[in-house]
Amino acid sequence: MTTASQEVKRAKQRSQVSQARLLGLVNRVRELGLLVVLLLIILIVGVQAPRFLSIDNFEQILLSVAILAIVAVGETLVVLTRNVDLSVGSMVGITAFVTAYFFKQLPGINLLLGILLGCALGLVLGMVNGLIVSLGRVPAIVATLGTLYVYRGLVFIIAANTTSQVNASDVPTGYLALATTQIFGIPALILIAAVIAVIVGYFLHASHTGRQLYAVGSNPEAANMIGIRRDWLVFTAFAASGLLCGLAGVLWGARFATVDATAATGLELQVIAAVVVGGVNIFGGSGTILGVLLGAIVLGTLQNGLNILNISQFWLQAMYGAAIIVAVVLDAFITRWLRRTILSRRKKA
Amino acid sequence: MKRVKSLLISWEALLAILLLISIVIGSVVSPYFLSGFNFNALTSNIMEIAIMALPMTLIIIAGEIDLSVASTLGLASVVLGLLWESGHPMWLAIGVALLVGLVAGSLNGLLVTKLALPSLVITIGTLALYRGLAYVVLGDQAVSDFPTSFTNLGFGSIPGTEIPWSGLIFAILVVIFVVALHFSRLGRQLYAMGNNKEAARFSGINVGRVKLMLFMLSGVIAALAGVIFTARFSSARPDNALGFELYVVTVVLLGGVNIFGGRGSLLGVVLAIFIVAILQNVLSLVNISGDIQSLAIGLLLILSVLGPNIAQRIQVIITRRRLAAGSSKQV
Numbered sequence: 067m068t069t070a071s072q073e074v075k076r077a078k079q080r081s082q083v084s085q086a087r088l089l090g091l092v093n094r095v096r097e098l099g100l101l102v103v104l105l106l107i108i109l110i111v112g113v114q115a116p117r118f119l120s121i122d123n124f125e126q127i128l129l130s131v132a133i134l135a136i137v138a139v140g141e142t143l144v145v146l147t148r149n150v151d152l153s154v155g156s157m158v159g160i161t162a163f164v165t166a167y168f169f170k171q172l173p174g175i176n177l178l179l180g181i182l183l184g185c186a187l188g189l190v191l192g193m194v195n196g197l198i199v200s201l202g203r204v205p206a207i208v209a210t211l212g213t214l215y216v217y218r219g220l221v222f223i224i225a226a227n228t229t230s231q232v233n234a235s236d237v238p239t240g241y242l243a244l245a246t247t248q249i250f251g252i253p254a255l256i257l258i259a260a261v262i263a264v265i266v267g268y269f270l271h272a273s274h275t276g277r278q279l280y281a282v283g284s285n286p287e288a289a290n291m292i293g294i295r296r297d298w299l300v301f302t303a304f305a306a307s308g309l310l311c312g313l314a315g316v317l318w319g320a321r322f323a324t325v326d327a328t329a330a331t332g333l334e335l336q337v338i339a340a341v342v343v344g345g346v347n348i349f350g351g352s353g354t355i356l357g358v359l360l361g362a363i364v365l366g367t368l369q370n371g372l373n374i375l376n377i378s379q380f381w382l383q384a385m386y387g388a389a390i391i392v393a394v395v396l397d398a399f400i401t402r403w404l405r406r407t408i409l410s411r412r413k414k415a
Numbered sequence: 416m417k418r419v420k421s422l423l424i425s426w427e428a429l430l431a432i433l434l435l436i437s438i439v440i441g442s443v444v445s446p447y448f449l450s451g452f453n454f455n456a457l458t459s460n461i462m463e464i465a466i467m468a469l470p471m472t473l474i475i476i477a478g479e480i481d482l483s484v485a486s487t488l489g490l491a492s493v494v495l496g497l498l499w500e501s502g503h504p505m506w507l508a509i510g511v512a513l514l515v516g517l518v519a520g521s522l523n524g525l526l527v528t529k530l531a532l533p534s535l536v537i538t539i540g541t542l543a544l545y546r547g548l549a550y551v552v553l554g555d556q557a558v559s560d561f562p563t564s565f566t567n568l569g570f571g572s573i574p575g576t577e578i579p580w581s582g583l584i585f586a587i588l589v590v591i592f593v594v595a596l597h598f599s600r601l602g603r604q605l606y607a608m609g610n611n612k613e614a615a616r617f618s619g620i621n622v623g624r625v626k627l628m629l630f631m632l633s634g635v636i637a638a639l640a641g642v643i644f645t646a647r648f649s650s651a652r653p654d655n656a657l658g659f660e661l662y663v664v665t666v667v668l669l670g671g672v673n674i675f676g677g678r679g680s681l682l683g684v685v686l687a688i689f690i691v692a693i694l695q696n697v698l699s700l701v702n703i704s705g706d707i708q709s710l711a712i713g714l715l716l717i718l719s720v721l722g723p724n725i726a727q728r729i730q731v732i733i734t735r736r737r738l739a740a741g742s743s744k745q746v
Contacts (some may be wrong), residue, residue, distance in 0.1 A: 150535070204720045205674050207480070207535055208664070212717035215661055219710020226704075327706070335543040338536075348536045380554055384547025390540030391526065398530050 091404050092397070093354055096345035099396075100360040104367060111371035118374050125253065131366035132259040133158075133314045133321065135359055137333065138340040139266050140192075140310030142358050143303040145341055146270075148283045148350030149199060149206035151307045155333030156217035157191045161315025163221050166232040166241075166325040173238045180241065184316035185309055191217060192308015196301035206304075214334065218327075225327035234323030244320035255317060262310065267355035279303065283350025332383075339386040340365055343393040365389060426671040426723075430686040437693040445700040451577035453696065459569070459647060461692035462581035463488065463640035464662045465685075469592045470633040471667050472684050476596070477629060478609040478676030479527060479534040484637040485659035486545035487519045489652075491641030493549045496558030496651025505565055513638045519545055520634015524627035534630075542660065549653035558651040569647025581643045588636075593681050601625070609676025658709065665712050666691050669719040691715070 112119045137154050144151045165184040169175070191213070198209040225231075234242065247254040270276040281289040282296050290296050319325050344361025346353030368389075369382060441448040467484045474481050491512040498508035523541055527534045572579045596602040607615040608622055616622050645651045670687035672679025691712065698708045 198717060198721060202721045203724045204717060208668065208674055208720050209717055211661060211664065212713040215658070215709040215713030216717075219707050219713065222704065222706040223710070226707075335539070338539060339543070342536070342540075348533060378551070378554070380547070380550040382547070383543050384551055387540050387542065387544025387547050390543065391537065394532055394536055394540065395526065395530060398532060 088401065088404055088408060091408075092347075092401055093345060093352065093357065095400055095404070096397070097354070097357050097360060100343070100345070100357065100364055104360070104364050107364070107367050107371055111367075111374060115374045118371065123370065123374075125256075127363070127366050127370045128256045129253055129321075130370065131362045132253075132255040133317050134333070134336055134340060134366070135259045135362040136262055136310050136314045136317070137337045138344070138358050138362050139263055139355060140307035141337050141341050142344075142346050142353060142355060143266070143270075143279065144206070144307050145346050145348065146279050146283045146350055146353060147300050147303045148286065149300060149303070150210065150338070151192075151195060151206065151304060152210040152334050152338075153191070153195060153213040153217055154307065154311050154337050155330045156214050156221070157188055157308055157311035158315040158318055158330040158333055159328070160191065160217050160221045160224075161185075161188050161312045162318040162322075162325050162329045163224065163232070163315075163327060165316045166237055166319035167224075167228055169238055169241045169319075170229070170232050170236040177238075177240050177244075181244075181313075181316050184319075185312040188312015188315060189305060189309040192305045192311065193301070195308065196304030199304060200297040200301040218331070221327045221329075231324065231326040232319070237319075237323070242320055242323055244317060255321065258313075258317065262313075263355050263359055270355060275299070275302070280351050283347075284352065335383070335386050335390075336365065339389045339393075342390050345393075345397070347397070348394060361393075427680065427683045427686060430670070430683055430690065434686055434690050434693070437690055437697070441693055441697045441700075444697055448697070448700065453700075455572055455577040455579055457692045457696035458582050459579040460695060461688060462579065462585050463644045463647075463656060464659060464666065464691075465585050465688045466581075466588060466640045466643070467633075467637055467659070467663045468666045468670075468684055468688060469588055469681070470629065470636050471663050472670070472672055472679060472681060473592070473596060473605055474534075474629050474633060475667055475672050475674065476609045476676055476679050477605045477626060478612060479626060479629070480538065480664070480674075481520075481523060481534065481630060481633045482538040482660050482664075483519070483523060483541040483545055484633060484640075484663055485656045486542045486549070487516055487634055487637035488641040488644060488656045488659065489549040489654065490519060490545045490552070491516050491638035492645045492651045492655045493553040493558075493653050495642060495645055497552055499561065499651075500558045505562065509642055512642055513635055516634040516636070516638020516641070517631055518634070520631040520637070521627070523634065524630030527630065528623040528627045546653070546657070549655075553651070553653050555653075559649055561646070561649050566646050566649045569643055569645070569649070581647070584639075584643070589681065589685060596681055605629075606677055609673075609678070611677075661709065661716065662691065662712055665716040665719065669715060674720060687719075 108119070117123065137158060141151055141154060161184040164187055165180055168183055169180050195206075195210055195213055198204050198213070199206050202209070245253075245255050249257055270279065278289070278294045278299055281292075281294055282299050286296055315330070318330060322329070340362040341353075341358055342348060342361070343364060344353065344358035346358060365386070368385060372379070372381060372385075445453075447453050467488070471481060471484065494515050495508045495512040498511055499505060519541065523534070523538055526532055526537045568580050573583060596605065604615065604620045604625060607618065607620060608625065612622060641655070644655055648655070666687045667679075667684055668674060669690065670679065670681075670684030672684065694711060694715070695708055698711060
């Protein structure tokens, strides 16, 4: 009896170990694969249009990716817990509009105050999402599909009662400088995104809560059993996503200078594309910030390449959709393939 | 089981009461509300959503979701427009548009069933893909010189009544779907799949094939809705029905269909369709713009799941208290 149960236990342990190893391998294969794809794009576009290869153009790509990357980092936290946040575009839109309007009304105000306002607004919206999902037990897809339109509707109500559009000439130059300042020759926007990625990446990798986020996503029931407060973590993930959307909204207003009620509409599709292409498992529990950054950069490079090759921008959205599907399908195949090779190798041994 | 059934019945009764209340509110808000003309307007306004809600009901009951319906509608619409503009006969244009819907639905279905991928993510992907393709096909152009015989399908109503032609199509589809879901083997299979996929497979249901069929059906019906939409606005544009998936999912969930599958009825969904139609109509009558109407629908979507959850929690708390009170008395 005891040997049999020990045998079962050992087999279970072995399968768990291989599961963890499998996910680690999938991540590495994915990140390598993305690098190869990135190099291929650079090579193909670079051969046809040499100006694509200039340092200046690479800076342009990183600039266009920075805001997307910040939002994608937040989305990653949510997807890791086996949820999804569809409301990110609306949260970025509402904070961009409110922050820009705030600076328009109070041009003399301290810059930091406006930034904090935007971040706080994003945080509150994210907390509302988190409450509906964790406390209200509404599936994330339903909750955030709802708030996507609720938050967007709020921007329209705010715009209808204030101003239809905030222009670059309305806001203090200090605010716009957020997007144009360079520190050691590197645009601040890129630095901010990099700092956030490093902080969140380190937090996910090394902190207790970070590891718990993975645990909640890979096996919610087991996580609950070992005393992880799942509801709290899911709430935190949504709140963090909102906070990062708030920051992204502040930067959006600074970068694009002209903000109306439709700002960042449809951003959620690009963000989900970046996250999925970046190798975050849609079933939760696996994925890295490095991968997501690579995903965002690959999409940004593709977009830039299309632009330089004069291919119609109408292809962009189709490309995001195709990228999501290809990434998910490839993931399924890679996982299957790795599982099979690991199994056959063990049989031989 | 009995409790679940009585809960369902009471949900539909609740919807019927809600429908009556919204009719009363509508007639108080505007003297035009109860006119035949307005009935025609509010009905034809919701018909594309209503038609797409029927296969969506089946898909959600079977435990999946299709978020790409509005994009499929848009893609079918621009294909229809392009073919008509390039001189093809209308019947051919409509036929090809429906075929495009079938292909779009098949791709969804194949990816979900053959590769065992979650429909949620796949159809978010195809939501972007199909809408993107619609832009690729027509750019920022629009086709609008459709023949009156075609636009009548959207504008006109059955002679002598205020019922739009699209309403007739909806009514026929409702009958077919009610029979399929509530009075056939297929329907019982769908509930079984939604309740327990593994058990359904072991009991001999070809889960993959049934789901593939559902997604194909959803694609074709979305394309049909695209044909009606194009006729109603006499315009084929790539952004036609942008964001309609919100409305379709909302009427299905408000109708009492469980988002996790296995529960729900078409009666509830049909009631929910007319509640949303009246809500939309009343908001338009008091001059509230479309974007803010979407806010109301978004709230409704969240509340239609949150409300029952909260009610259930309160019920649990009450029963617990009652039990606690009972046991303390015994002591």
